[in-house]
Amino acid sequence: MHGMWRDGNHFQLLPESARFLPAMFEAVQAARESILIELYLMESGRLASALADALLKAAERGVAVMLMLDGYGAMGLSSDDRARLEAGGVALRFFNPLGFHSLTRNLTRDHRKLLVVDGRVAYTGGFGAVDEFLDAWYEVAVRIEGPVVADWVRLFCRLWDSPLTRGSGQPDLVHNLRLDVSPHEDYRGMRGRVVWGQGYRYQAIRHSLQRQVSSARGRIWICTPYFVPTFSLRLRLARAARRGVDVRLLLPGELHDHPGIRYAGQRFYGRLLKAGVRIFEFQPTFIHAKFSLADHWASIGSCNFDHWSLHWNLEANQEVDDHRFAEEVAELFERNFATSREIRREEWSRRPRWQRLKEWLFGSLDGLLTRLR
Numbered sequence: 313m314h315g316m317w318r319d320g321n322h323f324q325l326l327p328e329s330a331r332f333l334p335a336m337f338e339a340v341q342a343a344r345e346s347i348l349i350e351l352y353l354m355e356s357g358r359l360a361s362a363l364a365d366a367l368l369k370a371a372e373r374g375v376a377v378m379l380m381l382d383g384y385g386a387m388g389l390s391s392d393d394r395a396r397l398e399a400g401g402v403a404l405r406f407f408n409p410l411g412f413h414s415l416t417r418n419l420t421r422d423h424r425k426l427l428v429v430d431g432r433v434a435y436t437g438g439f440g441a442v443d444e445f446l447d448a449w450y451e452v453a454v455r456i457e458g459p460v461v462a463d464w465v466r467l468f469c470r471l472w473d474s475p476l477t478r479g480s481g482q483p484d485l486v487h488n489l490r491l492d493v494s495p496h497e498d499y500r501g502m503r504g505r506v507v508w509g510q511g512y513r514y515q516a517i518r519h520s521l522q523r524q525v526s527s528a529r530g531r532i533w534i535c536t537p538y539f540v541p542t543f544s545l546r547l548r549l550a551r552a553a554r555r556g557v558d559v560r561l562l563l564p565g566e567l568h569d570h571p572g573i574r575y576a577g578q579r580f581y582g583r584l585l586k587a588g589v590r591i592f593e594f595q596p597t598f599i600h601a602k603f604s605l606a607d608h609w610a611s612i613g614s615c616n617f618d619h620w621s622l623h624w625n626l627e628a629n630q631e632v633d634d635h636r637f638a639e640e641v642a643e644l645f646e647r648n649f650a651t652s653r654e655i656r657r658e659e660w661s662r663r664p665r666w667q668r669l670k671e672w673l674f675g676s677l678d679g680l681l682t683r684l685r
């Protein structure tokens with residue numbers, strides 16, 4: 313499902329945590345009325361403590377602070393940290409805590425990443441409140457102002473107030489939030505829309521990407537940490553490359569938090585390379601960012617292109633249709649291609665048997681996962 317395309321927004325690309333974390337903390341420190349945070353990952357540590365401190369200070373000065381965490385992704389948040397947040401006035405809710413329900417229900421996770429301050433400025437991207445984002449992982453976020461912020465707030469409120477979300481935070485806290493989202497005259501032409509997905513029930517993010525891949529004329533560049541594409545996406549990427557579109561994938565190299573997923577995706581390299589798709593494996597660190605570019609359309613957010621994101625998770629991305637923003641995203645891609653290793657077709661065809669065995673093994677496991685419902 314997706315919101316409407318809305319004009320008059322301002323989108324600022326914030327690559328690397330050294331850019332987006334200070335910006336997000338400053339926004340929290342300046343909040344006067346409300347702070348909404350939705351995260352998949354929050355684990356006790358330096359970043360979670362710093363975030364908790366900032367939220368507690370905001371709550372102390374009378375700001376309504378709502379923190380919604382995934383019930384599985386936040387299992388590493390200690391009971392002390394939870395108690396500290398609640399005692400200091402932070403309203404805390406957990407989406408779908410694990411329980412004796414069906415497997416599908418337990419697999420349904422809230423994977424979205426969002427911060428909204430004073431109903432005016434929002435941030436999304438691939439971030440979480442775990443220490444890996446401080447220095448170990450490469451991540452990208454986008455700062456959002458304008459009418460599209462209202463759609464992010466609505467998305468948050470619906471889940472906060474849903475029967476699948478539990479916790480001491482009151483569901484009705486989100487009922488009277490004030491918004492400040494008038495279009496900005498300087499930003500006319502900067503169109504954006506929020507696109508969200510709920511596993512295999514709503515696959516708007518995937519369908520939107522597929523449409524872009526099928527219609528792109530110049531370039532399709534995709535960065536994702538967990539690349540296990542569906543058959544239809546692979547087919548579209550290969551077709552686009554064959555019709556002369558510059559198709560490139562920016563994927564993690566050996567530094568990976570789940571190497572098995574990398575092997576499962578690598579089994580598709582051969583055919584994609586044969587069709588003319590260029591594949592770059594990022595070298596400096598584990599790249600956890602999720603952003604795509606097709607001509608002048610860009611999408612940044614939580615959605616990976618693996619079965620977890622596409623079959624079970626709640627996901628949300630910010631799409632932007634604007635030449636200026638697209639050029640910024642293109643420059644970011646170029647910088648990252650330059651620090652990546654390009655996989656060449658000849659070289660790939662000579663990879664060792666041990667590598668092929670791992671691709672087969674993890675590919676078969678992945679095939680089994682796709683059958684879970």
Ligand SMILES: O=P(O)(O)OC[C@H](O)CO
Pocket residue numbers: 352353423438440569616
């Ligand atoms: O699910 P993501 O993309 O937010 O990444 C978190 C990883 O699963 C942690 O291992």
